[in-house]
Amino acid sequence: MGNMARTKVAAIPIPGIGPELIVKTVKAPPPDAPAAEAFAAGAAEPSEPAALDPALPEPERVPTVTLRDIARFFVKRITRERIIALALACVSLGTLFLVWYLGTKYRFEFYIRFKNVPTPAEVYRQAAQIGLSNKFLVNIAYSVRRILTGFLIAIAIGVPMGLLIGKYQRVRELLMPTVEILRPIPAIAWVPMSIMLWPNNEAAIVFITFIGAFFPILLNTIHGVHSLDGVLIRAGRCLGANEAQLFWNVILPGSLPHIFTGLAVGMGVAWVSLIAAEMISGQFGVGYLTWEAYSLVDYPTIMLGMITIGVLGLACSGIIRMVGVLMMPWLAFAPGGKR
């Protein structure tokens, strides 16, 4: 692409409007990268015989992705910036671990008491013992299923509702009073009501997770519609888009960056709500596991539960961010830099 851009001559021959007006071009890799580099990259993957198989016929210019390409892709991404970032991440996590380790080793006790806090070794032993046990994995599976169900329902209701509220004043006037009075009620405060409301515990917990995720998603979607540049809607209209087409082709993609902000926030709140609900009313689930461990004076499992919640939460927001990058590739070029 970048190469084409440099060779293509403008069809209207007016000087000064050629490709030099480009602000940014995507830099394509050089067409023939040094063979040595490719070999080195390929050799780094000894488990791939196909890429170096001499029995294959002369490789034509077929656009296939070999492991060598993948390796090169990753090697190219090792930059100074990334190494620094990785090092700092290690320092950050290392400090946290060190505080835990030293605190429990010397039984630190000055207002904060590390007396009963399990040591890393104890937690590790516990993890090794029950980490792959059926009970532990079932608990995780329950929590993940509840999160996904509640979160997906929150998306399915929150995004369309947000788009409609954002777009139509009458819908806004109709729905916003209810939204505004329900919104300040924290999901945890819904626990008793939810248990009364729903036929079983499972539905009640999913409902509480849904409540947690719903409002951030809804409000950010509304905000996304409002912050959409009006000229884009006018442009869509005069290019012949009807109301439904406008929604699907302009308003939804235009609000997408804000919707994803809502998803990220909503996922965080959903986890908070889920764990609280599981602790109070649950059977199964990571929150239940953690609370049960406390009742049984099983301190290492408390820590294990907390770490599990942290890792699951991190994974969930990581997935959302990844989906966001895949769905909104244009943001890489948006003014204001990378997200």
Added chain:
Amino acid sequence: MSVIETSLEPSGQPAREAPKGFVDVRNMGVTFGSGDNRVVAVEDVSLHVQPGEFVSLIGPSGCGKSTLLSIVAGFVTPTRGEALLDGKPINKPGSDRGVVFQQYSLFPWLSVRKNVEFGLKMAGVGLSKRNVTARSLLDLAGLLSFENHYPDQLSGGMKQRIGIIRALATSPQVLLMDEPFGALDTQTRVVMQEILTNIWQQFRISVLFITHDIEESIFLSDRIYVMTARPGRIKAEIKVPLPRPRTPEMTDTPEFLNLVQELKGLIREESLAAMAPEIKDRGLAGFGMKVGPKGVGELY
């Protein structure tokens, strides 16, 4: 969608029975607000654009020229009078009128080609066909090699070129342009004017072009309407007798410079009036003198 096929043969004059794209604005008046906040933006304006004619509307800022264009585009309903396109009243936006906005209005989430295809997609044109159309238009604008870029990767001049061909993709009867080069630097602007004359030369589409740049309006137009300060009225109608195709050298000819002088005189009066309404009654002789509590003397 047969219109698309015909208009994409820019040079080979398509066989149209009657040329289309006749814009007729009759006794148009626009009032915003009511009571004490009542503002008359446009008052009794009549103008027209012949099929295939390039007409500019020039006037001081705030004179209602953009409002007029919004009415022809179908975004604003006039308080009085009517706007017609080929005899039919205009009451909502539609793809028979292509609009190029002053702000960059490309959809940032679509690639350059998908932006150009947008209007065709809305009209239900098939993928391969709109692909071909978009690519030929991009080629015309010298941007084919950028078809897979996103708008944020392009310069202002490129974005506006794409804005123009995107508006042309649905084969509108008329192109409405609202200070399309206003946000560009002077050099790019001059080049864009040439590109626009080139494209217009090939499509021979009616154009209603809004600007506050005198040279730009003369260089581009067959005819120029000069508007008064608010409330906007048509102050003068000026024919531009320069031959086509227009070249940059023409801007140095006496004819061109005379037109510039003439228009400058007309606009200056109105610009001053727009800033200090008192001048309008006292005439330009009052310029520079203390006129009143908020008079001219304090403005300069």
